[in-house]
Amino acid sequence: MWKLVGLLVWIILVGCSQDQTSPEISASKIVASDEDAVSQQPNKKITWKTDGAKMVLIPAGSFEMGDHLDGLKVALPVHTVELDAFYMDIYEVTMGQYKKFIKQKGVAFLPPFAKEASPTDKHPVVGIKWEDAVAYAEWAGKRLPTEAEWEYAARGGLVGKRFPWGDEGLEGNSAIPREYANFEGKGGKDKWKTTTAPAGSFSANGYGLYDMAGNVFEWVADWYDPKYYSQSPKRTPKGPKQGQTRVLRGGSWNNGSSYLRVADRDHPPPINRKNTFVGFRCVTDIK
Numbered sequence: 001m002w003k004l005v006g007l008l009v010w011i012i013l014v015g016c017s018q019d020q021t022s023p024e025i026s027a028s029k030i031v032a033s034d035e036d037a038v039s040q041q042p043n044k045k046i047t048w049k050t051d052g053a054k055m056v057l058i059p060a061g062s063f064e065m066g067d068h069l070d071g072l073k074v075a076l077p078v079h080t081v082e083l084d085a086f087y088m089d090i091y092e093v094t095m096g097q098y099k100k101f102i103k104q105k106g107v108a109f110l111p112p113f114a115k116e117a118s119p120t121d122k123h124p125v126v127g128i129k130w131e132d133a134v135a136y137a138e139w140a141g142k143r144l145p146t147e148a149e150w151e152y153a154a155r156g157g158l159v160g161k162r163f164p165w166g167d168e169g170l171e172g173n174s175a176i177p178r179e180y181a182n183f184e185g186k187g188g189k190d191k192w193k194t195t196t197a198p199a200g201s202f203s204a205n206g207y208g209l210y211d212m213a214g215n216v217f218e219w220v221a222d223w224y225d226p227k228y229y230s231q232s233p234k235r236t237p238k239g240p241k242q243g244q245t246r247v248l249r250g251g252s253w254n255n256g257s258s259y260l261r262v263a264d265r266d267h268p269p270p271i272n273r274k275n276t277f278v279g280f281r282c283v284t285d286i287k
């Protein structure tokens with residue numbers, strides 16, 4: 001049914017001019033979209049042509065960025081951020097998608113250890129540094145999310161919560177996070193001890209995004225600066241102008257449950273930028 005609807009929408013999109021069919025994004029970049037979705041509707045999904053990624057509309061809005069709970073100092077001060085709407089990849093970029101990028105662009109192959117942590121094309125790509133993620137995003141006609149966009153999207157519409165699913169799972173109770181995320185060790189739905197899980201193996205958050213907590217850490221566009229939150233512009237913050245390290249978000253199969261915190265921030269030194277537990281996902285602006 002949905003495949004048929006998608007085909008019909010594609011035919012309509014191809015057959016009409018841009019301003020009639022897609023008020024937000026050039027139709028040439030989209031394979032299909034929800035046929036009954038109206039402009040700016042939350043959870044409106046599209047399929048991006050270049051890499052075949054499913055993307056979901058993250059609605060415009062404001063939120064309290066950061067976290068004053070439990071002494072999470074790296075996430076202070078909590079500050080209000082306003083963002084425009086954007087589309088975000090529903091899943092982490094997969095090995096299969098990244099291989100297509102390699103093939104088309106002729107860039108460097110992934111290191112051999114990547115396949116050990118992500119053995120199939122449905123697992124998230126690893127073994128990439130920040131510059132690789134940016135190159136992929138540019139090839140796909142997208143970009144990396146800003147740190148603010150990532151946290152806003154990861155919260156999934158929840159307010160003041162610790163994780164994408166809410167507050168449950170603190171104080172060493174790892175049984176609850178394991179229902180929602182692949183992180184260090186295994187148990188319950190988390191069946192992966194030394195590898196990534198296939199993208200989308202757990203429940204989506206409130207915006208329909210998978211694996212914002214765990215599986216692989218995700219590169220965002222911003223430089224890291226511990227003082228930036230106290231200077232951040234309210235509207236559309238893009239991070240410091242310069243820095244030494246880029247920001248990672250969301251934790252991974254290789255890290256404990258505290259790294260799954262929606263406001264937690266990591267910033268690996270350059271020597272640790274290429275490994276088995278860091279990947280990324282892309283976003284695109286609403287035109």
Ligand SMILES: [Ca+2]
Pocket residue numbers: 182183184185186190191192193194253
């Ligand atoms: Ca695990």
Ligand SMILES: [Ca+2]
Pocket residue numbers: 092211212213214215216217218250251
């Ligand atoms: Ca992730």
